[in-house]
Amino acid sequence: MKLSFCVNNRPVQLETDPDRRLLDILREDLSLTGTKEGCAEGECGACTVLLDGEAVHSCLTLAIQLGGRHVVTIEGLSETGELDVLQKAFVEEIAVQCGFCTTGMIMSAKALLLKNPAPTKEEIRVALSGNICRCSGYVQIVRAVDRAAHELREVAYGKPDAKNTG
Amino acid sequence: MESLTPKTLDELTEALAQATSGSRIIAGGTDLVIQMQRGQTEPDLLIYPGQIPELRTILLQKDKLHVGAMVTMQELTAALQSIPEFCAISDAASGVGTPQIRSKATIVGNLCNASPAGDMLPIGKLYDLKLKIVSKDGTMSLIPIDQFILGPRKNALQIGQAVVGLTINRKRWVGYVSAFRKIGFREYVSIAREGMGALVKRLPDGMIQDARLTLGAVATTPIRIPEAEVLMAGRVLDENLLREVAAITARTIHNNCRPANRLYKTEAAQGLVADLFDLLRKRT
Known part of the structure; x- marks a missing residue:
């Protein structure tokens, strides 16, 4: 075809x-x-x-x-040559170990943030529930997505907000 | 392998005219692709109706709900989660697989696949939904769910037919609250070991006027619990009723499921009914 x-x-x-x-x-x-x-x-x-x-x-x-x-x-x-906010957050939070699951994690997180720019920790966990990591654990990964969401909102609104207490 | 991607209902009927017993229609593909990868099915012709606008539509009217065959679990969840009589549908749709599965998998595909563990089977029976079927000669027909699900992975579709959508008589359920719960090995990403749907109509004082209960993943096709439905009328959703409904549900499961699963599934019924009652109470 x-x-x-x-x-x-x-x-x-x-x-x-x-x-x-x-x-x-x-x-x-x-x-x-x-x-x-x-x-x-x-x-x-x-x-x-x-x-x-x-x-x-x-x-x-x-x-x-x-x-x-x-x-x-x-x-x-990262088509412009600069890493996406999510990619940077994964690096900063050391949310990567072997790295094999990472691209899938980031794409699931991207889909979440496109629809919901201020997710709770629970919403992040649900969004990542279809992505399995067998070495780094999920704590840093959830933290990285949370961090990216905060940073994106800071870019958009210019100030941190207090909503996301998960 | 041949493939056709009809863009209108007329083109779909033309495509169906070319179908043989080995042809398959692909919707979300979350079941079919796995079957194809495992060599369980090798279609001679694959038809993808995802570009037909009518099949992507949810139509919510005062007297009926129509859901196109290509509507995804995610779209369905978003559309129905705040409508009391249809909350059970969004409960079930939001619990299917993972976000990646829900963004492709369809309610109609789940029904066509007819897996005994399919979450949409007890939902279909709960609402007496009907499937709208188009044949290769262009005729449309409505088939009730009970006549569509024939057994494990068996549906009533004939060669040259496709489901284009489903319809629910909304008027029948106005004033009801609904809920669906399932039990699996873990909270997310789980295949139902047991699923239960409920529709309950209450008077302002909380007394139940009418109730309907269905079970999935127990027998090979979904079943109702008429004894518990009758018992619930005239009662309130209290702990006594919970215990009695749980006992009847456990007995129904015991009598209908395979011996190998009987012990676990009968025991689990207690928690399942308690969870379901919790949801119904919150949705007064």
Whole structure:
């Protein structure tokens, strides 16, 4: 099938099989290897990307579902060469150990912050409930997302707020 | 593998005319893709109806609710969570899988997949929902949930047919409050070991006028608990009623589930009913 869709704000046209996974299109056809393959059956969240702004598993998304849609991968967050606020927060909070789950975590967090700029700690945990980390633990990860949310709000409103007490 | 991505209902019927027994319709794909990856199904033709606007629509009217076949769990949760008679639907939809699953998985796909553990099966039975089905000759028909779910992973769709949406008679449930709870191995990301839905209509003094209860993940298809429903009428949602309903629910589960699961599922019924009553009380 002929597939036309958008990846990281760029139009992409491919001749591909309708049952080719988005994960394989990204990693093998477009060389966007930041998206990781973990369990390959929608359990671990390592392959999470944004599809029209929503977090989805790229391992469970097929080419036939992609026509006309917009995919954002981890590479799309730092296209200007500067890290996204979320990426910086993960570094600052040392929310990374082996790093394999990190891109999926960040994309799930991105989907959350796009919809909810002031999440509680509980809302962060729910948003990340589909992402499994088996080495660093979740404390620093939740803290990093919370930090990014605060920093984004400071940029937007110019002052810290007291809402987010989780 | 051939593929078709119809953009209108007419194009969908044209696509269905090409379908064989090996063809599959893909909605969110959260079940089908796994089956395909495992080699459990190898479709000759894959039809994706996600670009048909009518299938992405939620229509909430005074007398009915219509949900298109491509509406996701997440969209459904957001649309219905503040409507008392439909809270059970958002409870169930918001508990399916993970955020990544809920942003793609559809209520109609969950029903079509007909897994005994599917959270939308007891919901379907709770509301007597009907599925709107289109055939390859363009005719539309409505099939009640009981005639649609035939058994584990078996639905009534025939070759050349597709579900385009579902409809619930809202008028029937105005004035009711509703809730759904499930028990799994953990709070999030869990597949139901037991799920229970409730619709309750109360008078201003709290007395129950009418109640309906359904159980999922117990038998191969969802079941009602008529004995408890009758018992609840004329009572209030107090601890005595909770104990009696829990006992009947436990007995119903005992009589309907596989022997291997009987002990655990019967015991768990107590907590499930208590959780459900909690939710119903909060939603007065």
